[in-house]
Amino acid sequence: MERGGLTEKVSRDKVLVFRFVDVGKLPPPVLQFVEVAFGYTPENLIYKNIDFGVDLDSRIALVGPNGAGKSTLLKLMTGELVPTDGMVRRHNHLRIAQYHQHLAEKLDMEMSALLYMMREYPGNEEERMRAAIGKFGLSGKAQVMPMKNLSDGQRSRVIFAWLAYRQPHMLLLDEPTNHLDIETIDSLAEALNEWDGGMVLVSHDFRLINQVAHEIWVCADQSVTRWEGDIMDFKQHLKAKAGLSD
Numbered sequence: 625m626e627r628g629g630l631t632e633k634v635s636r637d638k639v640l641v642f643r644f645v646d647v648g649k650l651p652p653p654v655l656q657f658v659e660v661a662f663g664y665t666p667e668n669l670i671y672k673n674i675d676f677g678v679d680l681d682s683r684i685a686l687v688g689p690n691g692a693g694k695s696t697l698l699k700l701m702t703g704e705l706v707p708t709d710g711m712v713r714r715h716n717h718l719r720i721a722q723y724h725q726h727l728a729e730k731l732d733m734e735m736s737a738l739l740y741m742m743r744e745y746p747g748n749e750e751e752r753m754r755a756a757i758g759k760f761g762l763s764g765k766a767q768v769m770p771m772k773n774l775s776d777g778q779r780s781r782v783i784f785a786w787l788a789y790r791q792p793h794m795l796l797l798d799e800p801t802n803h804l805d806i807e808t809i810d811s812l813a814e815a816l817n818e819w820d821g822g823m824v825l826v827s828h829d830f831r832l833i834n835q836v837a838h839e840i841w842v843c844a845d846q847s848v849t850r851w852e853g854d855i856m857d858f859k860q861h862l863k864a865k866a867g868l869s870d
């Protein structure tokens with residue numbers, strides 16, 4: 625039918641064009657936790673006395689049991705949550721962007737990705753916005769159709785384009801791969817590896833962690849500790865703990 629011209633050719637989104645704009649350097653310390661304690665209620669602390677620094681060359685994956693406080697730690701980094709005790713110091717010029725699935729709820733489904741970006745970043749020419757969305761592999765018609773007609777994966781790309789346009793120094797990624805296919809995950813990994821900013825990743829996707837993280841931090845028992853090994857060692861450790869072996 626395609627060859628006979630009866631139906632339009634199905635064109636897949638290009639997947640190899642994820643790209644974050646380089647941001648240059650900020651002198652360290654960029655983000656510092658000093659004796660931080662945090663609990664949603666004072667009698668139930670999720671973190672106690674934590675100290676660490678994150679810089680623009682940090683490539684960290686946070687791991688740990690469900691409910692240990694990984695997402696909470698990201699929120700303490702952005703300032704969405706404030707410590708119960710101690711302090712979080714951020715460089716005055718630090719721009720942090722956080723990716724999480726709930727951002728999809730912010731999208732206006734009746735609008736196209738292009739109009740949405742033009743509304744979010746007023747005063748910019750259409751061409752510029754098209755290019756910004758194009759950097760995340762959404763091209764042509766997909767940019768101008770209502771976002772309700774896009775797939776979840778395509779909407780994730782719009783969110784990435786929206787975040788990247790703010791040119792963050794640091795990206796905090798909370799389960800970024802939920803709606804992405806494997807090719808797109810690889811594009812994301814490639815883009816992160818080519819980018820010069822800092823990254824903190826929360827993901828259950830060990831394959832992505834293996835591709836992009838240089839450090840593994842374990843959130844558990846009210847603290848954050850650095851894992852001395854790579855994510856594959858950590859996976860083995862989890863298996864051994866669960867009494868499983870290869």
Ligand SMILES: Nc1ncnc2c1ncn2[C@@H]1O[C@H](COP(=O)(O)OP(=O)(O)OP(=O)(O)O)[C@@H](O)[C@H]1O
Pocket residue numbers: 664670688689690691692693694695696697
């Ligand atoms: N707004 C909130 N008010 C009260 N408690 C909360 C709130 N958000 C999270 N919690 C609780 O704080 C703890 C840590 O939650 P958090 O989402 O940070 O864990 P997580 O390690 O990211 O978990 P998961 O891997 O399941 O996403 C959990 O026990 C959770 O139920």
